[in-house]
Amino acid sequence: MVSFYWKTTKMINSLSIHKFCASVCWFTYLYDISYSGDQAGSTYVKRANCHIKADSKHEAANAYADAAHCYKKTNTKESISCLEQAVNVFMEIGRLSMAARYYKEIAELCESDQNFELAIVYYERAADLFQSEEVTSTANQCRQKIAHFAAQLEQYQKAIEIYEDIARQSLNNNLLKYGVKGHLLNAGICQLCKGKGDTIAINNALEHYQDLDPTFSGSREYRLLADIADAIDQEDVAKFTDAVKEFDSMTQLDAWKTTLLLRVKDALKAKELEEDDLT
Structure with missing residues (x-):
């Protein structure tokens, strides 16, 4: 699998931007069905970077999120980093509800790691965005999490x-x-x-x-x-x-x-x- 990864990476690096995107889509699919750890995550990041270069920001944000979901099983820190990049892109294109969703997901990762101080930070960001989109019920779910951990602390x-x-x-x-x-x-x-x-x-x-x-x-x-x-x-x-x-x-x-x-x-x-x- 490692040699396959490096061969495919070398090949897609030599392609034009449009062929590159198409190739990365195919290879991320292959990784999805065969291996879903760090290598799959890295390939999704390449796919996201490709979409950024092609000015396909929505697709880039989704690719960052896909990368995060691959990393989630093996590397929480990298998963959070990719989700933050997804949030940044969604914020840039005005998709605040998607940004809120992924802030909430980051908070849940922090909660799983028992980093309650950081979980509060991300639940607050998620709550603010959900409230700005008038998704009050989900905003209050996040706020209850904040209160829960605040009391523990x-x-x-x-x-x-x-x-x-x-x-x-x-x-x-x-x-x-x-x-x-x-x-x-x-x-x-x-x-x-x-x-x-x-x-x-x-x-x-x-x-x-x-x-x-x-x-x-x-x-x-x-x-x-x-x-x-x-x-x-x-x-x-x-x-x-x-x-x-x-x-x-x-x-x-x-x-x-x-x-x-x-x-x-x-x-x-x-x-x-x-x-x-x-x-």
């Missing part, structure tokens, strides 16, 4: 603002309004993490959430946040645990919520131990 205020904003947007949408309580719960959990034992912020937030959605005060989500606030105020770890267990028995907590609530519990335990040391 202890950027709680950023996460709070996103969840509260999505909740506000969802209130007037019949399809989305049933998710409002979940967004407010996420925001409230972030408030608890941010407060580090200060219940003023969470109590103010709960009042605000009731103003946003009058039905929220009758929900399990509200009761969980209010009970945790009481437990923190009373410095009662057992009460905190009971509140979480009761909610989890009805609506299972996901890993993200569990992680953040454990942070709150650990802070409460530390405060309780500190009080014990002083007595």
Whole structure:
């Protein structure tokens, strides 16, 4: 396969621009059906460069994306580089929805590599472009990812603002309004993490959430946040645990919520131990 690659590369390098494009299309097809790693990716990059020279920018962007998908299996860094080149070309020709799509794909690659800081950067770029194209649902999917990772990285205020904003947007949408309580719960959990034992912020937030959605005060989500606030105020770890267990028995907590609530519990335990040391 390696010798075939170098022979074909040498041959197409000697062709005219139009024959070159045709040849590269054929050889990338051969690589697609026989080998889809670095060599196939490299050939797609050659194809993209050919289309750039021929001023076929849309085809060039697609070729960069194809190269990225080949590299994805073997070389994440190169895959991201090719996707960025695809984005640049799509931006240049005004195809913002395609650029947004590939920014989102880059973010997902960063997420897979657990590079959450960089994933946030690309999800933000994708969200901005999707919003500019009025693809609000996909923009909000990206924003929820941003909030999710921001909270993991202890950027709680950023996460709070996103969840509260999505909740506000969802209130007037019949399809989305049933998710409002979940967004407010996420925001409230972030408030608890941010407060580090200060219940003023969470109590103010709960009042605000009731103003946003009058039905929220009758929900399990509200009761969980209010009970945790009481437990923190009373410095009662057992009460905190009971509140979480009761909610989890009805609506299972996901890993993200569990992680953040454990942070709150650990802070409460530390405060309780500190009080014990002083007595």
